[in-house]
Amino acid sequence: MSDFSTVLLAATGAATDAHDIRAVVRRCFFYDFLGYPVRIWDGEGVLTTSDGNEWLGSIDGNGTNHHRAAAVRDARDGASPRYEFSMPFIDQATFDALKADQDLAAGREVTCHNAIFIHGEGIAPTTPIRFNYRLQIMGVKFGERAEALEGTTTKTYSASVLCRSLEYGRSRVPSGTYTDTAQRERARLEGYAADTFCSFVAANSNRTYVIGGN
Structure with a gap:
């Protein structure tokens, strides 16, 4: 089993230009909900990573990513903005459990990892990942809707997670870091x-x- 750095070095090789690097990096998001953790990655199908976890792909066959992740910026600029992450499709059991225990979500964490792939080689059995950033959950919003299609009604469940960085609560002073x-x-x-x-x-x-x- 190769680690992230080993795969990255192999993909970089003797490349002298960024266009020659054969590595592909995708994000993996871990929502640490109490009792109902959710793992999603920016890809198709199920991804198994080197830590033994499985991540559900959020991209469908048409290339649409149904997981909407906020653009997290460098926290050293003296601000602690609010970020929102949206999970449009979750199963009813997870939805009901999260909604019932939503007060317990505050203070939990969302962690983003980077998964690395060699371009053109597909998904490895145990894909290496590396930590990227971690946010603190401030609250969760829920939504559900019913859609009728050819006489059949289908319910879809969604959740939006509101987060702040680990800088949350500090004094916002000039040059504060x-x-x-x-x-x-x-x-x-x-x-x-x-x-x-x-x-x-x-x-x-x-x-x-x-x-x-x-």
């Missing part, structure tokens, strides 16, 4: 025990330091 909580979480995601650098930021706010002089 990190909070201690967010920086510690980034360190955890990278496999480090702790990163306490930002714990000094709040302690040194509203202070005046004089450099040089007598």
Whole structure:
């Protein structure tokens, strides 16, 4: 089983131009709903990744992606925007469970991974993935509708997830970048025990330091 970096290096090879790289990267989204986790990827069919999980493809045979994911931007610009992710088609059991326990969704997480493929080789039995970003769920909106087709009525269920980045709640000051909580979480995601650098930021706010002089 190859990891993400190994496949990427193999796909890059001796390429000197971006057009020569044979790698294809698709996003995988993990909605960590309590008791009813949902995994979706930007592709067709079922994807099995190197961590042993299966992801349901959100693209149909016509090339339409039914999963609408927000364009998440770099959080270091001093803002914490609200993002909305939409899952137009979920089964009734998951829909009913999520709706009944929607108060428990707040504070859970949405995690995006990148899955890598070699162009033209199709889906590997265990596709390598790599962490991309993680958001915190602020709430969930639900929708259902009935459609009549040739005498048969079909119900479709959907859910929209409202999220913010791990920067949510910090002071939005000019040149503000990190909070201690967010920086510690980034360190955890990278496999480090702790990163306490930002714990000094709040302690040194509203202070005046004089450099040089007598």
